[in-house]
Amino acid sequence: MAFELIDGRQIRRENLDPNQYVLSLLKEGIRAGLLDKHALYTIQEKIISVLKDLIMRYTKGESASVKTETAEAILSSIYYAMDACVSRLNSPEEGLALLKSASINVIHEKGIGIVKSYVEETKERYREMRRNKPDVPQEIYNSTVLEALPGFFRDYNMMFNAHDTTASIDYPLVFDDMSVRGIFYIRNYIENIDIENRFCRCFGQEAVIRLLENYGRVYQINYKESPYNFFEVVINNAIFSVLLGINADNLVISRFQYEILESKLGSLGAVKTGAVIEDAVGRVIEDLGISEPKLIAYLHRYKVLFIKRLVNAVENKSLRHFIITEEKTAGQDINHILMAGNRLSDARFRSIVRNISESESIAGKVGIIRTNLHSLEDFVDVLNAECLYGNEYKAVFDALGEMELAVLCKLVPLEDEMEKEWQDLFRQFIQGLGAERRSAIESRMQSL
Amino acid sequence: MSLPGILGSMSMMLEEVQVNELLLASKVSEGHGLTLTADAAKEILTARNQVLQSLGRVELDIEVLKKLVQSFSTSTYIEQEEYAAVLMDLVEVFHYMKNETEDQIGDDALIETMKAYFENECGGAIELLKGRELEAFARNIRQQSLEMGDFVEEEVQLWRLSL
Numbered sequence: 304m305a306f307e308l309i310d311g312r313q314i315r316r317e318n319l320d321p322n323q324y325v326l327s328l329l330k331e332g333i334r335a336g337l338l339d340k341h342a343l344y345t346i347q348e349k350i351i352s353v354l355k356d357l358i359m360r361y362t363k364g365e366s367a368s369v370k371t372e373t374a375e376a377i378l379s380s381i382y383y384a385m386d387a388c389v390s391r392l393n394s395p396e397e398g399l400a401l402l403k404s405a406s407i408n409v410i411h412e413k414g415i416g417i418v419k420s421y422v423e424e425t426k427e428r429y430r431e432m433r434r435n436k437p438d439v440p441q442e443i444y445n446s447t448v449l450e451a452l453p454g455f456f457r458d459y460n461m462m463f464n465a466h467d468t469t470a471s472i473d474y475p476l477v478f479d480d481m482s483v484r485g486i487f488y489i490r491n492y493i494e495n496i497d498i499e500n501r502f503c504r505c506f507g508q509e510a511v512i513r514l515l516e517n518y519g520r521v522y523q524i525n526y527k528e529s530p531y532n533f534f535e536v537v538i539n540n541a542i543f544s545v546l547l548g549i550n551a552d553n554l555v556i557s558r559f560q561y562e563i564l565e566s567k568l569g570s571l572g573a574v575k576t577g578a579v580i581e582d583a584v585g586r587v588i589e590d591l592g593i594s595e596p597k598l599i600a601y602l603h604r605y606k607v608l609f610i611k612r613l614v615n616a617v618e619n620k621s622l623r624h625f626i627i628t629e630e631k632t633a634g635q636d637i638n639h640i641l642m643a644g645n646r647l648s649d650a651r652f653r654s655i656v657r658n659i660s661e662s663e664s665i666a667g668k669v670g671i672i673r674t675n676l677h678s679l680e681d682f683v684d685v686l687n688a689e690c691l692y693g694n695e696y697k698a699v700f701d702a703l704g705e706m707e708l709a710v711l712c713k714l715v716p717l718e719d720e721m722e723k724e725w726q727d728l729f730r731q732f733i734q735g736l737g738a739e740r741r742s743a744i745e746s747r748m749q750s751l
Numbered sequence: 752m753s754l755p756g757i758l759g760s761m762s763m764m765l766e767e768v769q770v771n772e773l774l775l776a777s778k779v780s781e782g783h784g785l786t787l788t789a790d791a792a793k794e795i796l797t798a799r800n801q802v803l804q805s806l807g808r809v810e811l812d813i814e815v816l817k818k819l820v821q822s823f824s825t826s827t828y829i830e831q832e833e834y835a836a837v838l839m840d841l842v843e844v845f846h847y848m849k850n851e852t853e854d855q856i857g858d859d860a861l862i863e864t865m866k867a868y869f870e871n872e873c874g875g876a877i878e879l880l881k882g883r884e885l886e887a888f889a890r891n892i893r894q895q896s897l898e899m900g901d902f903v904e905e906e907v908q909l910w911r912l913s914l
Contacts, residue, residue, distance in 0.1 A: 365857030368810035
């Protein structure tokens with residue numbers, strides 16, 4: 304406290320570097336006139352004394368000299384431990400006072416104690432993270448978690464190389480602050496990878512792997528060997544599912560749903576996109592029942608990144624690389640709804656009808672139908688269930704392929720006094736189509 | 752407060768102290784007719800600092816120099832007129848060998864080896880000491896270190912497999 308505001312001299316917090324705290328504090332102390340050259344020299348002399356002791360310990364008392372890079376590494380390690388001690392004090396002024404009054408040796412030893420407790424705590428976090436990691440066949444992820452991180456703990460030397468982070472940590476995280484070093488970097492890394500793991504564990508293993516296979520196809524890479532962050536791939540599709548009006552636990556997006564998204568997002572503009580995604584991320588958290596504050600904070604942090612990327616992707620017309628769609632052959636796509644033998648159970652059917660009724664957007668309703676219905680019978684039952692209204696029918700018909708429309712044309716009588724609303728609307732829809740499309744549907748009908 | 756910065760300011764402040772330390776250490780050689788003047792001691796320290804810098808080494812005191820004085824003061828080959836020059840050469844050879852042996856050999860053992868070669872195989876010739884005897888010695892040390900390295904690598908592989 305003795306250093307505060309004497310003749311207006313004070314430490315500017317913005318000049319302090321958290322990753323070189325002691326050095327920046329000493330520099331700032333000199334600038335602010337709170338530390339004179341004599342005091343600095345004394346501190347320097349004490350640091351050299353610690354360095355000399357450590358060099359002797361490093362060489363086990365066998366050598367008085369070392370290579371310059373070794374001495375530099377040991378000195379950086381000393382500063383790292385001192386940073387751990389001094390930066391945890393209540394204020395920079397307190398830190399400067401400690402550096403002036405206390406033995407550097409004591410500060411260094413206290414710092415080593417703090418680093419040691421962080422190592423133990425981080426090891427425990429690592430064990431927990433490893434126990435709960437998702438089983439994903441991505442080599443770089445697995446080698447980082449199963450080999451590089453234990454390798455770090457095995458090789459980490461808090462006495463002579465505390466600042467060092469040398470380990471093959473190749474798996475990229477969404478948020479990775481490389482300016483932090485040593486155990487503090489590893490601690491952040493493990494905390495973040497654990498958060499990403501927790502999110503990915505909200506989804507079934509098969510669903511994640513299926514998505515990553517599609518990711519590999521879209522980017523034309525081997526999804527098992529390439530270095531990419533799979534948390535991003537998963538959360539992106541979860542957000543897009545919500546935008547389609549589907550539950551966030553769905554990771555499968557069809558090409559048809561992609562087109563809905565493309566059209567919807569293309570017309571939003573940057574400002575509205577922000578608001579829509581803000582809302583969607585909230586829905587993701589709700590749908591997946593996420594309540595852990597750190598994970599929620601991480602998702603909101605990611606949201607900012609996501610909005611930026613989404614706006615760019617829309618502008619650059621590169622959404623196809625952002626929304627990972629399910630691979631299907633052309634034939635499969637056309638027959639998507641018509642495939643027989645996949646009728647839903649009554650309970651599941653009622654649940655889908657309820658979801659369609661409750662979905663607030665047309666795109667959402669269409670998305671639910673497209674994703675969940677796999678038989679013609681179920682599709683017609685949904686049309687008969689009166690869970691769609693007016694224009695919504697048109698949107699559903701619009702989403703069908705020529706073959707599907709051809710099948711429906713065969714089913715809907717030309718005139719029927721007892722006809723349902725959807726049948727009338729379907730007839731109007733067909734009559735409203737262009738001559739070319741109508742003719743294509745007719746030729747499909749002939750082949751049925 | 753980087754290493755070169757600290758060493759630069761320290762060497763200026765410590766020059767006088769180190770000259771006195773060296774002069775005090777050289778008292779042992781006076782009985783063998785070898786003395787150092789303050790100017791010679793200063794010259795030796797300057798040369799030693801240059802050697803450390805050019806060979807990329809750091810020594811925060813002058814223990815090595817003091818040990819070289821102690822060990823070589825009994826040499827039958829060193830004359831007073833060349834005493835300072837020989838000490839400068841010995842310091843250079845010493846730190847060169849520390850690098851060449853990849854720090855695998857301790858200070859005392861290296862000085863003992865240097866002294867033994869200097870007195871016997873080299874007949875007091877520094878050039879032979881550096882160019883012939885110690886080069887072969889360094890090669891042996893490196894070879895041993897390499898074999899030990901293979902052993903360590905095998906151990907690491909076994910550790911990986913046990914994961």
